[in-house]
Amino acid sequence: MVKIVLEKDQQLLTHSPLYRFTTENSEEPNVVTILQQPSAEAYQPFSISKKQGNIYFDLWSYSFAIQLKQVLQAHDTVKGVLRLRRTTNKFSYIKEDILALSEWFGDVRNVTVRSNKGGEMHYTIVLCEFGDSIMAHLEYKSGNARIEFEWSSHLHIVEFDSLQMSSDKDNNRNLFKNIDAIVQFAIMWNEYYDEKLSTIQQLLQRGEQ
């Protein structure tokens, strides 16, 4: 039995033969109960959670993250170049993404944030480093949800684009949540994450100067 909180504008992939998906509260095994309100016993999205219990990051809640994690585990994740771009109307993802990325790539440091706006278009570029030898560009652009991700390291390059890499572009489900990714990559929130989040917020503020 898994309970999961989904934000209103999010959808879950429900093709798994392992689970029955329902919005009814259920205690049966192999049932995923989808909730829309925060609930302490459920997997909750970082964005609307009260920062307690099982928290999942948006970035690592999609199918691509499962494959990506396997690639990263098989190869060097100490040295390389990380590039993430989100097209979104929620720029609050910035701190969440940095926290999510730091889980996989090491602590963030040397943060610079630059933004520009024209009409309805906002654009933010975060330049930073993770761990000892990873440099990263995280970019945020106004518009309908899209994730572009690239990781380049010695003799390995992995790329993902939620808009382009789809089986059916008229029925693109790349940004539907994947229950296995959520369960696999969720963290149990504790004081360590409170401190980490606070540090990231300070680095982002300082990085704007």
Next chain:
Amino acid sequence: MNIGIMSFAHIHATSYASAIQRIPDTKLTAIYDTDTKRGKEASAEYDVPFFADMDLFLAENIDVVLICSENVLHKEMVIAAAKSKKHILCEKPIATNVEDAKEMIEVSKENGVHLSIAYPVRYSAPICDLKVAIDAGELGEIVAIRSTNRGQNPGGWFVDEQLAGGGAVLDHTVHMVDIMRWYMNSEAKEITAFANNYFTELKTDDAGIMTIIFDNGVIASHDASWSRFPQFPTWGDVMIEVIGTKATRKVDVFSENLHLYGKGNKSLTHLYSGNDTDFDLIVDFLKAIRHGEKPLISGYDGLKSLEIALAAYESNTRKQAVKL
């Protein structure tokens, strides 16, 4: 029009020499090289005299020189050619430091010759089409730019900082920041960057990323590297995306291609099918000289893009933003 090539150190020298052979009323008349073996091979290949002495070479009846030497030799060759009243197309980067670049521009001006820098990306058809769209206002006001120039490790003198003046950041930044400047008619005012050795065991940097702020407020990200390995389907990319208030347009020069699948070391190869930018660059440069007009790309363009690449190194060293 008589053309001389000064050095075949840069791989573009061969494509320029081939271009000259295809252009009517244009003749490759002499080759000079600091490497006698390399110069003699080129001389045999193109059936033109080779000169190991730069003064003797410049005394020839030559209207234009194309300089394709190691980067550190650009200054010496440009100044000598300018004093001999030859018009000059010099490989990028214009120089390895700002002072040399300024001197090269000044001496060319004093001697009444044109100094142009080889930025063939300006001649890519989709890059030109995007320029037209921007100028026509189709994208609205530009808010941000995103670009990449990631290729394979070129090896040879390119990876020797004493001869190249830098690594991947110098090699692969100047093209795209030149396009940014050209698209916007605006200059960079702040650069923040990281550069290091991420993909190879080279002594020089093989990758760098930077955030650039322009005078008009536009912000840009650029990724420069030698991160592509020989098994990669293509040499690399030359990509620019312009984000405007009305539209966003993205161009990757090398995306005009055929996909060839095969057995062996490389299962997929991208066969480039776009226009020959080296050829178009040479044609346009020689046309400008023939008609007494200013070439599209000036020495000043070379200077401004060099300043950005060097500021990226400075930012990486100081771990802070560098103002220009």
